[in-house]
Amino acid sequence: MSQSGRLVHERRQLHDLKDLPRSAALSQLRQAAEATSPPNYPPEALFAPAALVTWVRTYLAYVFHKKHYFPEYTASPCAAMYALADERGGDGVRISIAGDWGTGTDEAQCVARQMVKFEPHFTIHIGDVYYVGDPPSVNENCLGIKNPNNNYDPVTWPVGSVGSFALNGNHEMHANGGGYFEVFLPGLGLRTPGGMTGQQTSFFCLQNHYWRMIAIDTGYNSIGVPILSGIPWINSIPGIGGDCELPAPLLKWLKEMVRPEEDPRGVILLSHHQNYSGFQDQYAKPAQQLWNAGLQRRVLWFWGHEHRLAGTT
């Protein structure tokens, strides 16, 4: 208990994330409110002067800074093409996948524990670190490093025995992608005796004789023009709202390295955003681009963003 008699939790609570808007401005406000009244901030903290001042400062910093540059496949020593194999090169491979996991809650820790029980060769996070995926958020919610802005216990993303990867989500781009590209990815990739190789790109392919698991970055262009993209009708104007368009360097990688039209293997797609949904918004653009890039067959597609378990044929 705190001195005020309020129950104090050691980690962020799911209720703190309830109805979190998919807007950079309001996600930044949630983060500012939490930072000004730790721990377990009450709802009225959103209107505290200190929270509003912090919010204006961080939100303007976001608005007036460019997105992190988008690394091309040449940044990766293996051109972002990895072996889908166990430690001995065999094709009996286990992969554990979670999405929208980076919350820093007890539930996130619980999922991490369950994933470890599977003894996966690879783990893959398909995007979203809350509230805004900036470096302190990535440290606290993924790397087990305490956030100096609150009193919560951190959570650590489980790494597989061969390696681990992460996709980009919209919340990472609420901080222009800096925490994702600069803090999270360097600690991922393949395990080596000297440590992790790092994941140099926000897209990758794991492949063996039968399968290709192709991971794409739908997060990078998921955020539109600040402020305008949050206004209904206006955000439907092309170029205003985020449409998850796959960046040109990713399409170049598909064309030059993946070449899906020439390949007979089964394809599993991974992305943060859904192609379609029976529950909420749909993002058709990436699928159109994949089709145009030569991926014109039946695939299995895992995505996050919807925050629910549902399967559609």
Next chain:
Amino acid sequence: MPVDLGSPTREPHPNFYDNRRGAHGFGVNGHVNLTFHGPTLKASYVDLEGNALIEEEWQAVGGNVELAGQRVICHDADFHVGPEMVRVTLQNQIDESSTS
């Protein structure tokens, strides 16, 4: 997270979805485990408690990925399974019985 609850409101309706509410008031699904063996992929969807909910088997066939079978493990009333999925599961059982 937190895991959302509610019924589908638009097409396409899912073949299955988990609408179970946990003690914290939110949904309870967690992650998916994939196991590759040659051209076969098994997917197991696991909840926060570590319970497998549905298991699927997929095959890489001639460049396509085909659903070979599904097994529903969770029989909670709020774990919704549609007619398409029932058909696939039954077909799978028929295939199993015809080969045994």
